[in-house]
Amino acid sequence: MTNTQGRTRFLARALPIAGAALALGMVMTVPSSATAPQDTGTPQPGYWEYTTSALGIRDTETKCVRPSEITRFFSGLSTRRWSCTYPVREVGNGQARFEGICRDHKNRTVRVRLNGPYAPESFRFNGGAQLARGTPYIPASITARRISATCPAGAEYF
DSSP states (O other): OOHHHHHHHHHHHHHHHHHHHHHHHSSOOOOOSSOOOOSTTOOOSEEEEEEEEETTEEEEEEEEEOGGGHHHHHHOOOOSSEEEEEEEEEEETTEEEEEEEEEETTOOEEEEEEEEEEETTEEEEEEEEESSTTSOOEEEEEEEEEEESSOOTTOOBO
């Protein structure tokens, strides 16, 4: 097998992992003791739409976020597939930065870096994921906007 074929096989196996981690894990984390969002200007509860983009794949979801869930929603979502921790979490003055690791049930890991602005009704984080130590980060983003302060009947809750 040539080096190019090896890289192609690695990317063919790794890109779905990275895409899923970025789509589901970019800001999806288990809350940590790092800096929590401050009251002024932080995202508000309500009906939210968020779009993730990684490797040319875009995915959009909507969720209803209760007041008791807004910190977990903004600081990170928990999923059944990915468990992410962000030891570096800096949030304040309308800017956020997260760095950490996402791990799936098969113990596959992806390093994640994100940063960007946030406001009461929106946030946008750009960054990427590193599939293996020493490899470049793959660009990715998540954009979220609050559609309304109230949730429609039948909305999926966070």
